[in-house]
Amino acid sequence: MSRTPHTKTPETAPAGGKAPDPARRSDRSRRAILDAALALVGEVGYNKLTIEAIAARAGVGKQTIYRWWPSKAAVLLDASLALAGDAPTADGRTGLPDTGDLAADLKQVLRATVDEFNDPAYDAPLRALTAAGATDPELAARFTERLLAPQLALYEDRLRSARAVGQLAEGADLRLMTEMLLGPLTYRWLLRTAPLSHAFADALVDAVVATA
Amino acid sequence: MSRTPHTKTPETAPAGGKAPDPARRSDRSRRAILDAALALVGEVGYNKLTIEAIAARAGVGKQTIYRWWPSKAAVLLDASLALAGDAPTADGRTGLPDTGDLAADLKQVLRATVDEFNDPAYDAPLRALTAAGATDPELAARFTERLLAPQLALYEDRLRSARAVGQLAEGADLRLMTEMLLGPLTYRWLLRTAPLSHAFADALVDAVVATA
Numbered sequence: 217m218s219r220t221p222h223t224k225t226p227e228t229a230p231a232g233g234k235a236p237d238p239a240r241r242s243d244r245s246r247r248a249i250l251d252a253a254l255a256l257v258g259e260v261g262y263n264k265l266t267i268e269a270i271a272a273r274a275g276v277g278k279q280t281i282y283r284w285w286p287s288k289a290a291v292l293l294d295a296s297l298a299l300a301g302d303a304p305t306a307d308g309r310t311g312l313p314d315t316g317d318l319a320a321d322l323k324q325v326l327r328a329t330v331d332e333f334n335d336p337a338y339d340a341p342l343r344a345l346t347a348a349g350a351t352d353p354e355l356a357a358r359f360t361e362r363l364l365a366p367q368l369a370l371y372e373d374r375l376r377s378a379r380a381v382g383q384l385a386e387g388a389d390l391r392l393m394t395e396m397l398l399g400p401l402t403y404r405w406l407l408r409t410a411p412l413s414h415a416f417a418d419a420l421v422d423a424v425v426a427t428a
Numbered sequence: 429m430s431r432t433p434h435t436k437t438p439e440t441a442p443a444g445g446k447a448p449d450p451a452r453r454s455d456r457s458r459r460a461i462l463d464a465a466l467a468l469v470g471e472v473g474y475n476k477l478t479i480e481a482i483a484a485r486a487g488v489g490k491q492t493i494y495r496w497w498p499s500k501a502a503v504l505l506d507a508s509l510a511l512a513g514d515a516p517t518a519d520g521r522t523g524l525p526d527t528g529d530l531a532a533d534l535k536q537v538l539r540a541t542v543d544e545f546n547d548p549a550y551d552a553p554l555r556a557l558t559a560a561g562a563t564d565p566e567l568a569a570r571f572t573e574r575l576l577a578p579q580l581a582l583y584e585d586r587l588r589s590a591r592a593v594g595q596l597a598e599g600a601d602l603r604l605m606t607e608m609l610l611g612p613l614t615y616r617w618l619l620r621t622a623p624l625s626h627a628f629a630d631a632l633v634d635a636v637v638a639t640a
Contacts, residue, residue: 261563344563347562348559349619350558350559351559395616399608399615402611402614402619403611404611406562407558409576409607416604420604423639424639426638427636
């Protein structure tokens with residue numbers, strides 16, 4: 217323990233002096249590791265992914281990864297959170313857009329989700345992780361708690377705002393509506409039963425908004 | 429080539445004489461192979477499944493399997509079709525129930541689907557195959573064509589009957605309604621975001637039927 221409460225750790229030190237900024241270097245390494253993990257899981261699948269391969273692809277030592285994450289599942293969870301944070305749907309992670317027009321806002325978000333699903337940079341890792349979670353309940357529980365449940369909550373929050381201003385019926389089941397938006401989209405994406413398009417996203421929103 | 433056109437092959441010969449019936453024996457072997465394939469894919473996953481292991485579990489020779497199927501994917505496709513054929517939802521594979529009460533009929537079918545998803549004998553192989561299909565487009569395309577598309581068509585047919593007698597609006601999008609029924613159910617099952625219950629199935633049917 218340090219007696220100096222303001223002592224900075226290397227990972228959080230601000231820029232200063234002539235040496236390369238350790239905080240920035242650390243951020244770059246962290247980002248390289250997350251990017252490598254996403255790219256690799258899309259290429260080889262979850263089961264064959266190793267910390268060694270992630271380290272090699274990211275250009276860091278294995279110990280750098282183990283310093284921050286205890287397992288490949290933990291790396292991938294943070295990588296997925298970063299991916300979700302990059303996505304236009306997350307909107308700075310403060311909530312879904314709220315222009316006052318519920319259908320328009322939901323269409324914007326669902327169209328962006330369609331674009332993600334159709335983008336190989338998202339599609340490949342998300343497929344690999346969904347496939348792994350389908351048959352690995354412990355992994356699935358972690359992803360549901362940290363990633364899916366907060367996403368579902370964003371939709372419920374937006375629907376709650378609409379209900380509060382009388383755009384949805386008092387008794388509208390917000391959770392059910394959320395699953396009616398995301399379920400069919402995820403179904404088409406994962407099972408490839410039909411092409412995912414903006415038109416499909418729009419039709420889905422109109423149908424779901426009409427239920428309440 | 430035989431000059432006797434009516435010569436029976438062992439696999440299709442009817443019962444007769446004192447020997448065990450080859451057709452029945454063949455049916456038993458076939459069923460044992462399909463059951464073994466389903467059980468094993470649920471235990472070890474698609475990638476680790478081998479024809480050798482299926483043969484050993486079924487108590488048949490490897491060549492017996494190769495005589496009927498060219499690959500494990502082909503065995504699993506037939507096994508899944510047999511599983512779907514056993515399911516109460518398939519209703520003799522002639523269509524969904526039609527008592528004239530659309531919501532009641534759909535609830536019956538979706539409740540049965542919930543029961544299947546909650547039954548380990550269905551859950552494990554379906555998860556393994558869905559996970560494999562998620563990252564194997566060729567496998568997914570075969571399963572979609574032979575298994576999923578015909579199932580979706582059964583729902584569309586039932587909705588079409590309802591539309592024909594004026595229970596749904598003229599412009600009702602039957603495909604969209606079908607995906608709004610099956611998407612959320614499959615999403616909850618696969619991603620384990622919440623428990624799958626009859627109450628959820630009923631709420632989903634009521635909401636979807638209300639859209640048109």
